[in-house]
Structure formats: structure tokens, C-alpha cells
Amino acid sequence: MIIVDKDQKAKITLRINGETHEVEVEPRRLLVHVLRELGYTSVHVGCDTSNCGACTVIMNGRSVKSCTVLGIEANGSEITTVEGLSKDGKLHPIQEAFWENHALQCGYCTPGMIMESYWLLKEKPNPTEEEIREGISGNLCRCTGYQNIIKAIKDAAARLNQQAYQRL
Numbered sequence: 001m002i003i004v005d006k007d008q009k010a011k012i013t014l015r016i017n018g019e020t021h022e023v024e025v026e027p028r029r030l031l032v033h034v035l036r037e038l039g040y041t042s043v044h045v046g047c048d049t050s051n052c053g054a055c056t057v058i059m060n061g062r063s064v065k066s067c068t069v070l071g072i073e074a075n076g077s078e079i080t081t082v083e084g085l086s087k088d089g090k091l092h093p094i095q096e097a098f099w100e101n102h103a104l105q106c107g108y109c110t111p112g113m114i115m116e117s118y119w120l121l122k123e124k125p126n127p128t129e130e131e132i133r134e135g136i137s138g139n140l141c142r143c144t145g146y147q148n149i150i151k152a153i154k155d156a157a158a159r160l161n162q163q164a165y166q167r168l
């Protein structure tokens with residue numbers, strides 16, 4: 001356990017997209033700001049009341065809103081942001097599906113939306129439309145009207161299932 005006074009900084013370690021970072025944080029510093037300061041600026045802030053999901057990342061295998069986690073709480077955790085999805089410049093199937101189905105406009109919600117989709121498709125590889133809508137209900141978008149995001153997630157599911165099939 002780390003014990004620090006309110007005006008002291010604690011040294012924490014985060015593994016982000018496979019890379020280890022050691023940072024000093026005040027106990028009140030939010031994970032979303034720590035991530036952005038480390039250069040992971042895909043992680044966006046769209047609200048101050050935990051409803052928009054623009055700050056969604058995967059932390060220890062679960063999707064979390066990083067604006068509602070303290071940096072110090074995340075000490076020792078494994079985090080994936082959208083920067084960690086493509087491999088050697090090749091887009092992840094979810095990214096490809098968002099692109100091909102026109103599932104973004106301003107792009108501000110997109111990193112969080114893609115990370116939530118990533119988690120959703122790990123949990124449910126063949127989601128129904130209702131399950132997709134429910135699954136991304138913590139992620140707000142003001143541009144797309146959601147329709148193409150639903151199409152993209154269905155398409156991504158098919159692409160991922162095809163990949164799994166090819167690996168057999």
C-alpha cells in the first residue's frame with residue numbers, strides 16, 4: 001500500500017500498451033490526466049460527471065472510465081488505449097470496421113467507443129443489435145446517431161470471428 005500526504009506525490013507504475021511507465025502523481029490526480037500527460041492523448045475528456053465514456057480504456061481486462069479512477073489506484077495495472085490496438089501499422093479489425101462503415105465524424109468519442117467495443121466483443125463475440133446498443137450505452141456520441149456504430153460493431157464481430165476461424 002502507498003501512503004502519501006495530500007501535498008506529496010506517489011511513485012506509481014503503469015503498463016500501458018505493453019510499455020512500462022513510472023510516474024509521480026498527487027493522490028488526487030485522475031488516471032485520465034495521467035494517461036494524457038504520458039502521451040496517450042486518444043483518451044478524451046467529454047464530461048465531468050462520468051457519463052460520456054470518451055475516456056474509456058481497458059484496465060486489467062475490463063473497460064473503465066478513466067476519469068473515475070485515480071492514477072494512484074491504477075498503480076501496477078495493465079492498461080490498453082486505442083493507440084495499442086493496431087499492430088505494425090495494421091489496423092485492428094474494429095478500427096477497420098469503424099472506418100469502412102463510417103462510424104465516426106468528429107472522432108472525439110471514437111477512441112472510447114472503440115475500446116468499449118473491444119471489451120464488448122471479448123465478452124460477447126456474437127452480440128445482437130440490442131446487446132450492442134446496451135453494451136455501448138455508457139458511450140455518448142453527438143455526431144453519428146449511433147446507427148453506423150452499430151453496423152461497425154456487427155461488422156467487427158464478423159471480422160474477428162472469421163480471424164478466429166482462420167486460426168483453427
Ligand code: FES
Pocket residue numbers: 044045046047048049050051052053054055056065066067068
Ligand atoms: S470524461 Fe466523460 S465519462 Fe469520463
Ligand code: FES
Pocket residue numbers: 103104105106107108109110140141142143144
Ligand atoms: S463522432 Fe463525434 S462525438 Fe462521436
